[in-house]
Amino acid sequence: MSPKHTTSELTLPFPGPTPVKLLAVDDDPHNLVALQAILEPLNQELMLAENGTDALRLCLDHDFAAILLDVRMPVMDGFETAEMIRSRRRSRRTPILFLTAYRSDEQLFRGYDLGAVDFLFKPIVPEVLQSKVRVFVELRRSEELLQRQTEDLKRTERRFRDVLEAAPDAMLITTEDGKIELANSRVDMLFQYSRETLIGQNIRMLIPEWECSMAERVRESLAQAEIRQMGVRRDGTSFPAGITRSPFQASDAVLITTAIRDITSQVDAEARIERTNVELERRVAERTAALSSSNEALRQFAWAASHDLQEPIRTVLAYTQWLSEAVNGHLGKRESGMLSVIEDHASRLNQLLGALRQYIHVSESGQQEWAPVDCNEVAAAAVSTLQTLIQETGASVEWSPLPIVPSIEILLHQLFQNLISNGIKYRSSERTPVIRISSTATKTGWTFSVMDNGIGIDAQYLEYIFGVFRRLHTVELSGTGIGLSICKAAVERLGGRIWVESTPGSGSVFNFALPRDPHRESRTK
C-alpha cells in the first residue's frame, strides 16, 4: 500500500492564533471525509492518514494536538498504531482518541492501557467530537503559550548573562551568605579559576574580607562606594581589589552583585603620588629650613655689623666733640667748620646704625608678648616721645577714639611714633603740621590711618619708600631712610600690611591693617 496522506488546510484568511495540527486515522476514506467535515468549523489544520504506517510517519514530522484513531484497521489496527505512537519520544504524550463501533470493556481497558484519553463511539455525534477536540486544541494552545513564555524567559536570562559577560569588571552574583551563583568570564581571568569550579563556592574564597551585613544594607551604604579589599588568586597570590556590592531582590531571595576590579596600578600610582608628595614636602621643609637659617645668619650678620660699626663711630663722635671742646677758641672759623662737618657726619652715621639696629630688632623672629593693647595709650606715649619735635614745629597730633587690639606693644609704639614723626618731618613750609589718626573696624580686624598735611609723595614712589635706606629727600630733612621700613617690618610682624595714599602738595595718608586674629595671620609668614 502506497503511503497516501492528504493535508487539508483549514487556516483562516485573517491573522489569529496559529492553527494547531490534528491527525485523523481511518482506513475508510469516507470516514475521513466525514471527520474532516465535522472538524472544519474548528479552523485547525487536520491531517489525514488511511493506515497506521502513514500515521506513524506523520507523527515523526509533526506535533499533533490530538490524534483521532480508528480501532479497526487492516494490517495494523488502532491499538497497535497507538502503541507505536506512544513508543516514539516525540509523540509519547500526544492525546489519542479512539474511534470505535463496538462498546467492549476489553477494548476500553486495552485502549486506556495504551494511554488513550477517550473513546468515541460510532456513529460519531459531530457536536461531541467537536467539543472533545476543542478541549485538546485549547490544551495545545496553552502548552504553546507556556513554551513561548519559557523561551522568553530563557532569552531574558541569556541576555542577562550576556550583559554580565560584557561587564568591564569581574562580576559575581551571590546569595547574602556569599555563595556564588553566577560569575562572568572576567572572574576566571582575574582569579585564575575556571568558572564552573566557582559556582556553589563562597565568594570569601576570592575576597576573604567580603561582607554583606544586614546593617550595611539597611544603611544603604552598600552600593554607595567602591571599597578596597584584597583579592586572592588560585595560586595564593593577592592583589588590591576595588569592590562594589549591590543587592537586588530576586523573586525568591536577595542576591548580591559584586563587581571586582584589579586596582593594582591605581594603588601603585597613588603610592607614587604619595611618595612624590612626601618627597616634595621634605624638600620644601629643607629649603624653608635652609632659607630661614640663612635669614637668621643674615640677621646675625647685620646685627654684628651694625654693632661693630657703632663702636668706632661712637668713639669718633665723642672724640671729635672732645677735641672741639678742647680747642674751643683756638681754631679759625674754617677749621671749626671742618670739625663740625666731621661731627655731623659721625653723628648721622651713628643715627643710621641705631635705626638699622631698630629695624633688625623689629623684624627679628624673637618671641614677644602678645597682649591687648590700648591704641589710645600707645598714641599718647608716641606723642610724648616726640615732644621735642612737636614743640619745635608747633605740630598738632589728634586722634579719634582708637580700639584695643591684640598686639605687641613695643612694635605698635614704634609704628605710631615713626608714622607721626614721618608726617611732621615731611611737613609743608606753608602750613603748621597737623597729624590725624583714625581707625575703622573691618571684617577681619582694623584699618588705621595716619593722615598728614605735608608735602605728599609722588605716585611713583609710593612703594619705594618702604624699602630700607630709601629716602626721597636730602639729609637736611634728617631722615634715616629706615623709619618706614621699620613700620613695614612692624606691621608684617603683627600680621598686617601697610600702604600709603598721597596727593603731592597737600599730604599723605599712611594706612595699616591689623588682623583680629594675628596669630593665624602671622603664622603663615
Next chain:
Amino acid sequence: MIADLNGSRPARIFVAEDNNADVWLIEEALRRQSLAFQLDHHLTAAEAISAVKECGVGGSPIPDLLLLDYNLPGGQGLEILAAAAANPNLAGVPKAILSSFLRPNELQDAIRMGASCFIPKPANLADFLRDVGTKVVDLLGVNGASQRSAVGTLPR
C-alpha cells in the same frame, strides 16, 4: 674736690675694656666728678678673668667697683662676670656692665650672672661723661650714705 673715700685712699676701680679710647673717656668722666680714683685696667678678657680670680687672694687689694665691658671679643664679658661671682672676696662689690647697647636677653643674662647694673655708653660726649660719671659715683656711694650699705663696707 672730693679727695677720696673716707679720706683714706682713692677708690679702686677695676676696668675690663678693650677700647682704650673708652678707658680715657671713663677717666675723664671720673675726673669731672672730682673723684679720687685708681684705675686697674685690663685690656683683654683673659687678663681680666685671671685678675678677678686673684682679687683679695694673698692680701691683694679688693676693688671698690668692677666696670666690665659687655661686648669684649668672643663674648667673654659674661665670663668675667662669672669669675667675679665665683670669688667670695668680691661678694659685696658692685659689678657694672658697660655697653653702648644691650639686647633685652643680654641684659637678663648679665643680671643672672651677678651684674648689679647696666651703664650705657651714649654716643655724645656730654651724655657719656655725665651718665658714666654720675653712675659710678652713685655705685661707690661717695655722694650718698644710703648707697654705702649696698656697696658694702670698704676694707681698711
